[in-house]
Amino acid sequence: MNIQLTAAPLIGAAIGYITNDLAIKMLFHPRKAVYIGKFHVPMTPGLIPKEKNRIAKSLGRAIADQLLNSEVLQNALFSDDMTDKLRCSIDAIAERNRDNGATVNEIMFKFLSEASVRQLKDSIKGGLQSTIEKFIRNENIGERAADALLDYAREQIQGTFLGMFGSMLDEKMRDKIADMINDMLDEKAGDYISEYLDRGIEGIADKRICDIIENHGDKLDELKEFIINIYKNIIGGNLDRILKAVDLEKIVEERISGFDVAELEALIFGIMKKELNMIVYLGAVLGFLMGCVNAALSFIK
Numbered sequence: 001m002n003i004q005l006t007a008a009p010l011i012g013a014a015i016g017y018i019t020n021d022l023a024i025k026m027l028f029h030p031r032k033a034v035y036i037g038k039f040h041v042p043m044t045p046g047l048i049p050k051e052k053n054r055i056a057k058s059l060g061r062a063i064a065d066q067l068l069n070s071e072v073l074q075n076a077l078f079s080d081d082m083t084d085k086l087r088c089s090i091d092a093i094a095e096r097n098r099d100n101g102a103t104v105n106e107i108m109f110k111f112l113s114e115a116s117v118r119q120l121k122d123s124i125k126g127g128l129q130s131t132i133e134k135f136i137r138n139e140n141i142g143e144r145a146a147d148a149l150l151d152y153a154r155e156q157i158q159g160t161f162l163g164m165f166g167s168m169l170d171e172k173m174r175d176k177i178a179d180m181i182n183d184m185l186d187e188k189a190g191d192y193i194s195e196y197l198d199r200g201i202e203g204i205a206d207k208r209i210c211d212i213i214e215n216h217g218d219k220l221d222e223l224k225e226f227i228i229n230i231y232k233n234i235i236g237g238n239l240d241r242i243l244k245a246v247d248l249e250k251i252v253e254e255r256i257s258g259f260d261v262a263e264l265e266a267l268i269f270g271i272m273k274k275e276l277n278m279i280v281y282l283g284a285v286l287g288f289l290m291g292c293v294n295a296a297l298s299f300i301k
Contacts, residue, residue, distance in 0.1 A: 008298070009291035016287020020280045028265040049261045060253035068248055070239045077235055083228050090224045100209040107209065121205070125197045127233050132193050143178045 027047050034044040048055065076082065100107075108117045204212070216223070259267070269276065 008295035009288045011287075012291025012294070013284045013288035016283035016285070016290075017280060019287075020283030024276055024279065028261060031261045048264065052259075052261065052264070053257050056253045056256035059256055060249040060251070063252050064243075064249035068243075070243055073239060073243070074236060077239075078232055086228055086231065087224050090227060091220075094213055094220060097209045098213050103206055103208055104212070105205045108205070121201055123234055124230055125194070125201055127230060128197055129190070129193050133190065145178070145181050 026043065028049065029046050030044050031049045032045050034041040105117075108120070112120070213220075256264070
């Protein structure tokens with residue numbers, strides 16, 4: 001009886017250990033289908049060699065959809081830590097280029113193609129133009145200009161013969177003037193702003209780096225925020241297109257499909273060796289407990 005009580009838990013532990021260890025090994029082995037004559041031995045090859053392509057496709061989709069999608073990348077690329085690094089980089093660049101006699105254009109053309117430089121300038125111009133036009137709309141420029149115009153007119157005619165007509169400069173006239181100014185801004189402001197920005201951007205591009213740093217060093221903080229906004233606009237506006245062009249899902253799928261099963265096994269065990277060993281030991285513990293239960297039931301009978 002004592003031998004049965006002792007042996008049952010030990011045998012259960014051994015069975016649990018061996019079963020789980022064998023199950024994990026059977027994920028990768030055998031690596032090819034086994035035949036006895038024409039009979040295909042079931043469960044060969046192992047699960048991972050047999051389903052490697054399907055697993056690769058599923059992992060590629062999971063990584064592209066869940067781990068490295070545009071939202072996750074935006075959070076990483078636009079994090080406070082990332083923008084702080086950009087600010088530090090701009091400070092370092094400014095310090096290194098205090099004596100740089102090259103123009104902004106020369107620097108850009110050194111690293112970028114003509115088309116890329118043009119695209120960058122257009123992107124900067126577009127961001128500035130959008131900001132200025134939004135400011136004009138939000139700040140009620142027409143209404144403010146109309147108020148200033150009528151106040152000035154009242155001051156000029158006050159105390160003169162025309163002063164008796166000052167009461168005619170009422171709210172209705174103010175609204176008409178404001179509407180006219182707003183209509184004019186809607187129609188013409190975009191062209192004026194575009195032309196002004198073209199001249200301004202090209203003017204800056206033709207300046208020497210050292211002159212810009214010397215003459216506008218006090219504006220460096222504003223420049224940093226401006227560059228960060230441009231960075232966010234360029235990356236944020238094109239991230240989906242970049243991810244689509246890169247096709248991360250396909251890259252991951254092809255990479256995993258290209259692994260030899262031995263390489264894949266080494267990779268998985270390298271990452272999850274501790275966890276897989278815990279599964280084996282857990283099998284031994286559960287087998288031991290089941291053996292104890294079985295021995296206890298035998299003893300009761």
